[in-house]
Amino acid sequence: MLNESWPADLGPVICVVGARPNFMKMAPILRAFSAHHPALPTLLVHTGQHYDRDMNDRLFVDLRLPHPDINLEVGSATHAVQTAEVMRRFEPVVDAQRPSCVLVVGDVNSTLACTLVSAKKEVPVVHVEAGLRSYDRAMPEEINRVLTDQIADRLYTTERSAQANLAREGIAEERVCFVGNVMIDSLLSNREFAHSPTKTLQMAGVDPAVLDDPRGYGVVTLHRPSNVDRAEQLAPLLSVLREVSEQLPLVFALHPRTRANIDRFGLGELLASPRIILLPPQGYLEMLGLLAGAKLVLSDSGGLQEETTALGVPCLTIRENTERPITVEQGTNTLVGCDPQAIRKGVAEILSGTGKTGRVPELWDGRAAERIAADLSQWLLARHARRGS
Known part of the structure; x- marks a missing residue:
């Protein structure tokens, strides 16, 4: 000094x-x-x-x-x-x-x-x-x-x-x-304060018993314009999420942009399932608890690719590319693009125990x-x- x-x-x-x-x-x-x-x-x-x-x-x-x-x-x-x-x-x-x-x-x-x-x-x-x-x-x-x-x-x-x-x-x-990665600094320093999924659902007025599934539950976020701004792109994604929810319940934290487009395109019926829990955007501690307890995550978020890798939770990223390749090369992240078949395959591998396990990257x-x-x-x-x- x-x-x-x-x-x-x-x-x-x-x-x-x-x-x-x-x-x-x-x-x-x-x-x-x-x-x-x-x-x-x-x-x-x-x-x-x-x-x-x-x-x-x-x-x-x-x-x-x-x-x-x-x-x-x-x-x-x-x-x-x-x-x-x-x-x-x-x-x-x-x-x-x-x-x-x-x-x-x-x-x-x-x-x-x-x-x-x-x-x-x-x-x-x-x-x-x-x-x-x-x-x-x-x-x-x-x-x-x-x-x-x-x-x-x-x-x-x-x-x-x-x-x-x-x-x-x-x-x-x-x-x-x-x-x-300073994002991981935040995650590690706050993990002990994370809210339990049960508490988060109760606070949202949802019966947490919906998560009582032997296969666990999944977490979903979608917000990128390339995924949610066109009906022909959004509808197939919502349809495959509906299919996935038949295998394990999904907690879908809806970005305002995504919610508005679902309403605008008249796609709400695709999510009308008791196995899909729709929540508003969540606070950091609520989301951290949901991620830490999840069986899998489906998202187009860059930050969630990093957080799931640090938590050891499998993540299927609904994008064709990523600026965080280390989460794919070393972590728990898999790029599945917008292809419903690739999403189905990724979910099947995770639920069968054959998906990637990954490791926490250097530093x-x-x-x-x-x-x-x-x-x-x-x-x-x-x-x-x-x-x-």
Whole structure:
């Protein structure tokens, strides 16, 4: 360590969150920054890219995350409008705070927007969860990832393959640091507080006896536009879920986008089964308990691929590709695309005991945020010393 205390003329680390997955990544980072010696001063900015007051309040409590110092209250819009509005509202924050760096996580629009503002203001950008690639440019998140990594000054990766992705894109090795996965930090630190599936169903007004099946139960989430925005794509997926529910009950946490499209396309009858439990979006501790107790998970979520791998729960990912290949190569994840037959086959293998078991990847040990705090503190202090000399 270069100094025993944080220099008075070195500004705070602005930490940006924009959507629910960002909260899970940021909570352990903020705790690690506070516990580090010297502590890294921080300012938490919520762009309000996705905002549900009740859900946000629950997440802050569940994750022991401090409430934001600043909320930009951007709200929903098209990708272009939302990105532009985050930039417009974030720029005065950077001007007023004069941060030592801006730390962004993940791949949402807020991540790229705040990165662009910081670069134009000549403020260093730190990207947590860098180097993940699906190689599908039709995904807006992929564009956000690639551009953020090109601009970022310090890049923290969750898996070693990310380093190779960044090298192929011309990013110097000295800008990159492999630290592990902060999502798993959150999972491991909160697992003891997870709500039981019984409690979650009771709170939702559902008789938990529906889960009393010798084969266990499955958890379902679907939210990606490619899966839920067209009736011809959504209907076959709901039909195969109905089939799967005949083998074991399914708990389906319905994203607002998915629920709205089911209603719009008149597909509700496909889910009209006592073996399919429809729930609203769940809090972090409720979802963690559901996942930990599940026999299998069917989802198109990136985060759930990681969480199920850490929990040792088989996951069938309803996508043609993944930016988290380590969950397939080493973990419990299997890509099944949107093919009903592949979904049926995957479920059959899991229920017969012949599905993959997987293992927890390297450095997914609950200490990624500590490694980020140690490296970033050293990097910022060294940079500050060079600029002052």
